Amino acid sequence: MGCFDMGFKEYVGKRTLHGVVTIFLAVTLNFILFRIMPGDPTRAVSGDPRVDTATRLALIAKFGLDRPLFEQYFIYLYNLLRGELGISFVQIGRPVIDIILGRKMVNTIILMGSSMFIAFILGIVAGVFAAWRRGTKIDIFFIVFSLATYSMPVFWFGMLLLLFFSYYINIFPIAGTITPGVVHANFFEYAKDYLHHLMAPMITLGVSFFGGYFLFMRDTILDVFTEDYMLTARAKGLSNRNILFKHAMRNALLPMVSLMGVHITFLISGATMTETVFSWDGLGRLIYDSVRNNDYPVLQGIFLLMAVLVVVASILADVVNAFLDPRIKEAVD
Amino acid sequence: MAQERLTKGSLRRERFSTSVRRLRGFWALYKQSHIAMFGLFLVLAFIAVALAAPWVAPYDPRALVGKPFERPGEDHILGTDQVGRDIYSQLIWGSRISLMVGLFASVFSVAIGTAIGLVSGYLRGPIDTVLMRITDLFITLPSIPLMLILAAIIGRSVWNIILVIAVTGWTGTARMVRAQTLSIKERPYVEAARSVGARDSQIMFRHILPNIIPLIFANAIVGIVNAILAESGLSFLGLGDPTKPSWGLILRHANEVGAMATGRLWFIIPPGVCIMLIAIGFAFSSYSLDQIMNPRLRERRG
Amino acid sequence: MMPVLEVHDLVTNYITRQGNVDAVSHVNFTVEEGQTFGLAGESGCGKTTAAMSIMGLLPSNGRVMGGQIILDGEDLLKKDERELRKIRWKKISIVFQGAMNALNPVLNVGEQIAEVILEKEEITKNDATDRVRELFDLVEIEPSRIVDYPHEFSGGMRQRVMIAMALACYPKLVIADEPITALDVIVQNQILDLMKDLQRKLNLSQILITHDLSVIAETCDKVGIMYAGKLVEYADAGPVFKTPIHPYTSALIGAYPSIVGEKKTLNFIPGSPPNLINPPRGCRFHPRCPYAKDICSQEEPGYVEEEPGHYAACHFVTELRERLRLED
Numbered sequence: 001m002g003c004f005d006m007g008f009k010e011y012v013g014k015r016t017l018h019g020v021v022t023i024f025l026a027v028t029l030n031f032i033l034f035r036i037m038p039g040d041p042t043r044a045v046s047g048d049p050r051v052d053t054a055t056r057l058a059l060i061a062k063f064g065l066d067r068p069l070f071e072q073y074f075i076y077l078y079n080l081l082r083g084e085l086g087i088s089f090v091q092i093g094r095p096v097i098d099i100i101l102g103r104k105m106v107n108t109i110i111l112m113g114s115s116m117f118i119a120f121i122l123g124i125v126a127g128v129f130a131a132w133r134r135g136t137k138i139d140i141f142f143i144v145f146s147l148a149t150y151s152m153p154v155f156w157f158g159m160l161l162l163l164f165f166s167y168y169i170n171i172f173p174i175a176g177t178i179t180p181g182v183v184h185a186n187f188f189e190y191a192k193d194y195l196h197h198l199m200a201p202m203i204t205l206g207v208s209f210f211g212g213y214f215l216f217m218r219d220t221i222l223d224v225f226t227e228d229y230m231l232t233a234r235a236k237g238l239s240n241r242n243i244l245f246k247h248a249m250r251n252a253l254l255p256m257v258s259l260m261g262v263h264i265t266f267l268i269s270g271a272t273m274t275e276t277v278f279s280w281d282g283l284g285r286l287i288y289d290s291v292r293n294n295d296y297p298v299l300q301g302i303f304l305l306m307a308v309l310v311v312v313a314s315i316l317a318d319v320v321n322a323f324l325d326p327r328i329k330e331a332v333d
Numbered sequence: 334m335a336q337e338r339l340t341k342g343s344l345r346r347e348r349f350s351t352s353v354r355r356l357r358g359f360w361a362l363y364k365q366s367h368i369a370m371f372g373l374f375l376v377l378a379f380i381a382v383a384l385a386a387p388w389v390a391p392y393d394p395r396a397l398v399g400k401p402f403e404r405p406g407e408d409h410i411l412g413t414d415q416v417g418r419d420i421y422s423q424l425i426w427g428s429r430i431s432l433m434v435g436l437f438a439s440v441f442s443v444a445i446g447t448a449i450g451l452v453s454g455y456l457r458g459p460i461d462t463v464l465m466r467i468t469d470l471f472i473t474l475p476s477i478p479l480m481l482i483l484a485a486i487i488g489r490s491v492w493n494i495i496l497v498i499a500v501t502g503w504t505g506t507a508r509m510v511r512a513q514t515l516s517i518k519e520r521p522y523v524e525a526a527r528s529v530g531a532r533d534s535q536i537m538f539r540h541i542l543p544n545i546i547p548l549i550f551a552n553a554i555v556g557i558v559n560a561i562l563a564e565s566g567l568s569f570l571g572l573g574d575p576t577k578p579s580w581g582l583i584l585r586h587a588n589e590v591g592a593m594a595t596g597r598l599w600f601i602i603p604p605g606v607c608i609m610l611i612a613i614g615f616a617f618s619s620y621s622l623d624q625i626m627n628p629r630l631r632e633r634r635g
Numbered sequence: 636m637m638p639v640l641e642v643h644d645l646v647t648n649y650i651t652r653q654g655n656v657d658a659v660s661h662v663n664f665t666v667e668e669g670q671t672f673g674l675a676g677e678s679g680c681g682k683t684t685a686a687m688s689i690m691g692l693l694p695s696n697g698r699v700m701g702g703q704i705i706l707d708g709e710d711l712l713k714k715d716e717r718e719l720r721k722i723r724w725k726k727i728s729i730v731f732q733g734a735m736n737a738l739n740p741v742l743n744v745g746e747q748i749a750e751v752i753l754e755k756e757e758i759t760k761n762d763a764t765d766r767v768r769e770l771f772d773l774v775e776i777e778p779s780r781i782v783d784y785p786h787e788f789s790g791g792m793r794q795r796v797m798i799a800m801a802l803a804c805y806p807k808l809v810i811a812d813e814p815i816t817a818l819d820v821i822v823q824n825q826i827l828d829l830m831k832d833l834q835r836k837l838n839l840s841q842i843l844i845t846h847d848l849s850v851i852a853e854t855c856d857k858v859g860i861m862y863a864g865k866l867v868e869y870a871d872a873g874p875v876f877k878t879p880i881h882p883y884t885s886a887l888i889g890a891y892p893s894i895v896g897e898k899k900t901l902n903f904i905p906g907s908p909p910n911l912i913n914p915p916r917g918c919r920f921h922p923r924c925p926y927a928k929d930i931c932s933q934e935e936p937g938y939v940e941e942e943p944g945h946y947a948a949c950h951f952v953t954e955l956r957e958r959l960r961l962e963d
Contacts, residue, residue: 022470026473033482033486152612153562153581155566156565156584156601156605159587159593163593166594167593262472264475269476273566287478288481290485291481291570296485299481303474303479307473314473
């Protein structure tokens with residue numbers, strides 16, 4: 001069992017190295033994208049009419065914008081490591097890093113996390129159930145439901161939700177993370193209001209992901225059912241519950257975990273659209289606003305943050321997967 | 334039987350008739366799936382509408398032909414939008430944008446993906462490593478934000494949307510093509526071709542590519558669904574051409590004037606339904622493609 | 636000796652879109668206590684289907700259409716799924732081809748064996764684990780390996796694990812379906828020796844299913860030869876191999892080269908097994924039988940007891956007996 005530790009640590013190490021390389025590439029891509037923009041290459045950092053001269057000069061000095069591109073690249077990397085991402089054009093003077101690593105990021109993570117969680121749990125349970133009761137009405141219902149939500153644009157679904165549950169039946173609030181203008185008595189009150197506002201966007205994002213998880217889980221379990229060890233489990237006369245959850249599901253969960261790692265990117269995309277529809281104060285909404293206002297430094301910052309988030313999440317998913325699947329160690333050793 | 338001369342012409346004719354025969358067999362199988370046929374019907378319906386737009390749409394979609402926010406009625410089947418344009422006409426013309434973007438973006442992204450996958454899988458070595466790292470990078474980056482950022486940089490127009498979708502969507506195809514190339518490369522006939530002295534490019538195009546075309550085709554169809562959804566999303570966020578009617582654009586207008594809060598159903602529901610139907614159409618059309626194409630690939634596998 | 640299992644007139648079909656596959660057609664055999672019964676035949680002859688019918692593990696399109704399967708005085712075919720589940724592994728167990736996939740890859744082997752013990756018996760976890768260790772000892776695997784995962788074992792070791800698992804609840808009958816086919820020759824011998832050893836030690840009753848006649852010759856007390864869903868010859872092992880009376884059996888045996896003895900041309904049986912959706916009229920072997928006459932394509936042969944305990948399904952058993960002996 002000692003070899004387990006060494007193989008596993010090695011795997012984590014290798015995987016992390018992979019991730020670092022990817023982040024590095026993202027960083028470089030970021031640099032290239034925003035410096036080879038049409039027009040003035042410094043437009044992305046400082047060359048915007050909203051920036052006053054003094055600040056512009058300071059930025060030029062800090063980022064070496066008067067130096068050749070090659071040098072700028074290294075200054076850029078250096079600044080990055082120091083957490084220096086420039087300043088926003090819209091919120092003049094405010095450092096980008098302040099804007100992105102704050103309230104907004106937390107709001108987005110809460111939205112993404114909760115949506116993925118319910119989509120995952122419901123998707124797994126429904127998937128297992130539908131596979132077990134294959135071909136029955138409930139199976140078909142879930143399949144049709146998943147296909148429908150998959151072909152629905154997520155923002156439209158959000159709009160429909162708002163239409164029916166804010167306009168026709170007033171359960172959900174229209175927009176925002178908390179009711180504007182209200183002062184809350186304590187944290188509990190605040191949390192209640194926050195959660196109330198979280199409901200609609202969370203359901204929107206969750207439902208749009210449920211379909212994918214459900215279909216994948218159902219497919220995977222059906223595949224698992226055809227494996228020889230399932231016949232062995234049946235031959236052993238084990239109970240249905242045992243066969244389904246201990247033998248089938250554990251095997252089917254493995255690819256699901258990998259899938260979740262890949263899905264983080266889609267989650268961010270979906271969150272962007274959802275936050276826009278519901279005016280949820282998060283990074284997605286920030287992207288939208290920044291695109292509208294040509295706030296390039298903020299865009300660069302979000303780009304980097306997202307790359308980091310996705311890489312970290314996918315490393316986590318792979319590590320969890322390796323931890324759960326005893327066979328992966330073999331591939332490493 | 335008289336000996337037929339084996340000419341280039343006769344070979345070409347033979348290959349043609351074999352392909353025709355294969356396609357006929359394929360169609361016979363395809364017809365059997367109700368789901369696929371339903372999907373095909375939807376797709377063809379939308380294509381028909383798109384092509385016949387100038388004659389089917391009652392009004393010019395950009396013209397102000399009525400009062401703002403008119404409810405559905407005699408003059409306007411689906412009412413008017415916030416400035417008085419006919420929504421029904423916008424829907425009809427909008428099918429052109431969706432289809433055009435869907436098809437072009439998908440074709441481009443599949444082309445990029447195939448090129449990268451083929452080169453990467455065939456040449457291997459450092460080129461493979463670099464290309465695969467780049468592919469990993471693009472898989473990592475979330476598509477909508479990336480598209481937003483790219484659009485912010487290069488400006489807003491329909492062609493830019495196509496470009497942006499293509500540039501962010503090729504990774505799936507690339508990975509698949511690379512995997513296929515790796516396996517096909519090892520087959521005896523490829524080795525034979527190489528030993529006879531065929532050039533790399535010849536091998537890639539004459540031997541490997543034809544074998545993966547069915548899979549590429551299936552990928553392209555799925556890509557269309559994603560491209561259409563992406564287009565509607567980007568238009569919704571305001572990155573499309575504001576002068577070209579697109580379903581996403583209609584929804585954008587609806588969102589901006591708070592149609593949800595004022596209960597203007599006719600504004601919100603029809604464009605979304607159209608997007609859904611066309612997405613379902615393409616999704617269903619590709620449903621049995623996998624099953625039809627795969628067994629044939631399995632036959633060829635060594 | 637008491638019979639452990641009696642199979643009477645078993646008929647099993649598979650329902651397919653092209654028609655009903657008559658996979659097992661009126662098969663009879665008995666397994667005595669402490670005996671090993673060998674079920675032999677080409678792939679597709681129905682032997683695995685017969686085994687699955689006994690265990691009640693047919694796929695969803697498989698149906699037992701008739702017959703009786705009497706285990707311990709009870710007809711298994713009259714039982715519902717819940718009752719069968721109780722019987723499975725406790726009274727009758729099965730060893731599959733120990734390919735990678737017959738064991739669950741994400742659970743360790745000890746867990747997979749212990750779970751069935753715990754489910755079938757009132758026993759503490761510790762005792763169950765002890766028994767697993769004993770079982771490993773029995774099959775000659777290091778007991779400390781009960782926490783290892785299936786992929787950490789070689790093919791031969793995995794087969795030992797499968798055997799240990801089959802014995803976990805001390806069943807009355809063990810079915811072994813091609814237990815050594817997937818292994819390489821040297822390992823095959825080891826496992827075969829192990830199985831013979833266990834059979835002796837524990838007085839096991841077994842059904843051994845295989846297409847490999849040499850294995851049957853080495854290990855079985857009684858043999859049933861199957862062809863196209865029918866049992867064509869049934870006798871003790873000695874007589875079947877020394878004096879086969881069915882043309883198919885004789886051809887099968889003739890198809891095996893002998894290391895000792897003079898060089899002969901290998902006989903092979905021309906043609907291929909019939910389509911069981913539309914089996915040939917009369918004797919199912921007649922299209923490939925060198926001795927076939929008109930009656931063979933019209934009437935199905937019944938069982939002829941040529942010698943006490945030695946049955947064959949052929950119209951010309953007596954006439955062929957001498958001829959077949961000469962040709963060997």
